[in-house]
Amino acid sequence: MSQRPVYIYLWRDPHGSWPVSVRLLALIPVAVAISLALSAAVDAVALPLFLDTTGTILATALAGPAVGVAVGVLTSAVNTLRNPTFSPFVVVQIIVALYAGLAARAGLFRSLRTAVPAGLGLGVIASLTSTPISYFVFGCTTTGGIALTTALGKALGLPPLGACFFGSFVSDFGDKAVTFALVAAVLHALPRRTAARFPLALRAMGAT
């Protein structure tokens, strides 16, 4: 079963409808739904996490960064329907997908010991990416929590951009580490038959 790369044309398609791998068409909406549905689980355990990139990272580990980007963009789009201020952060989702693609290629999902540090690394990169957006578009008021931590940062004497980074860093750091750990757990729990349908998953787990 070959895993053809997905070329998702946005403009008029010369062939009318490109033969895309149907498995990816089935996977992408489910991955987006996973990202959004996990909020119920997070609320139940009362942890300050979002886990809204779980689907993006999982899809990347299973099928490559192109699919991850598609999932990330769609997750942003659906989030925007609920809260319009999420729209500029689609860039963060894309960066997450690209990073996860590199991590999967390096087989970093093979154990928690490698996945968690990789997630922490992503936390740094994600906050570095979201800080300029937060600063220029929202003046660091993206959420109440970020606004308050930014105010705290300013009070501590940090420059405005630094205070903003401080704000997003605090929430992103743990969130991305937990997400990476969760995706690693899922990959290892996949039954062999399902994992075999996604050849990239085996590489992400360091199995090939």
Added chain:
Amino acid sequence: MSALHPFSLLAIAAALPAFAWILPAPGGGLATTLIAMGLTLTPGASPGSTSAGLTPGWRSGLVTFRTALVIAAPFWLFLRLLHDGPTTVAMGLRITTMVASCVWLVAVLSPDRLVEAMVARGWSLAVAYLFAATLSAVPVLKARARRIVEAQRCRGLSPRGSVANRLRALRALALPLVLSALHEVDERTLALETRGLGMGVRRTPLAAPLDRTAERVARWTLLLLCLTALIRRLA
């Protein structure tokens, strides 16, 4: 308003925030905010739009207006906390425009019309399909997540305890949800294949929305205006 072609609605909803950022503050931001908030007061969702992930029944313009206000208000508060007066007003107006146009778009655009518009124009079926299927899949999985949470609560799950315990509990909630969803991907693939998706054949549009020439002209004009304003601002 809802009789307009979906692409026109998208164009308006994209143009307003763009102008809010491009045009000099605070005049530009004020103008676009007024337009956007005014739009939210126009009659709501088109008839025949169903829930599919969106809150159903946004027929009254007042509800839309209020929703936009409620979402935008906290930003003004926090902006005031962090910045001085002029910056607060400038950014606040921009954010309000963005919020209002998006909230209006969600209320006035029904997903099936947008999907049919994409199919009719010959846009890649993959994009149209993904958009629609995602909107359908989200409520289903959310409901399943709630059921799993309920089931675990009956088994004694509680939001107390150390961080490590809570993380373990999170794992116990998340893993079944994700694994069952992935298993379903297999079944869905089979079902979609047998229904002819991804065959490389041009799909027949079932109910293409009417695209008037005037609307097309208006959309391109809007784009040109945006670009002109952007160039003038940068120059």
Added chain:
Amino acid sequence: MRILGLDGVTFWYPATANPALENVSLDVGPGEIVALVGRGGAGASTLLLIAAGLAPRVTGGRLAGSVSRGARAGIVLPTPWTQVSGMAFTVWDEVAFGAANLGWPAHEITRHVDRALERLEIAALASRDPATLSGGELQRVIIAGILAMDPDLVVLDEPTAELDAEGTRAVWRLVRSLAAEGKAVLLATSDVDALPDVADRIAWLEQGSVRALGEPSLLAEDAMCDAGLGTTVAGLWHAAGLGAPYPLTVVDAVQRWR
């Protein structure tokens, strides 16, 4: 002239050592209804996927032997909610989904969809949102969706699983009418009692191979009754120790009694 022919088919799912099907040979001709019976895990679903052209193309795995299919096939899987297209917001659109994907002109699609809705007796549901339907209603919508694509080979996996008695009768009536218009039907079901009136031939699958293949009177044989796969009437007759041949249906039993 056969619409479907499996010759010596052995099939392995990916990453499994044991074959799911072993040396299966089966033919289905136009206007014929062939029913697969067997315990769970016997390989019926796998055989149906192969018949519909989805295995190994979509499932992966390895197939030995040959499969010949003269025409387009459509399969209805057992769980209706995973088969919803996700792109339709009304039942009419849902049923039209497959036909539209085939690129047919709009009037053709309308004709086929309206006909399918009528045959499944769900025309009243045409403007409902599929997400609000019950399991049984959804099952009928999915079947209608496959019929609207006008396949020559109709493959059904447990078509009456979600349906009540009324719906079940409607589906069996539909299966007979499909065969009457020349389509080939291959189905798997645990509703063995309906088969004497519906199926032309029965195939008994056990552990991936065809243990018996023949007329519906198979369902009254000792071996099948022992396996719990005979019709209810035959099973009762067998359990009561009354003499063979056992009657298949209530009608047969009444005749025998007289």
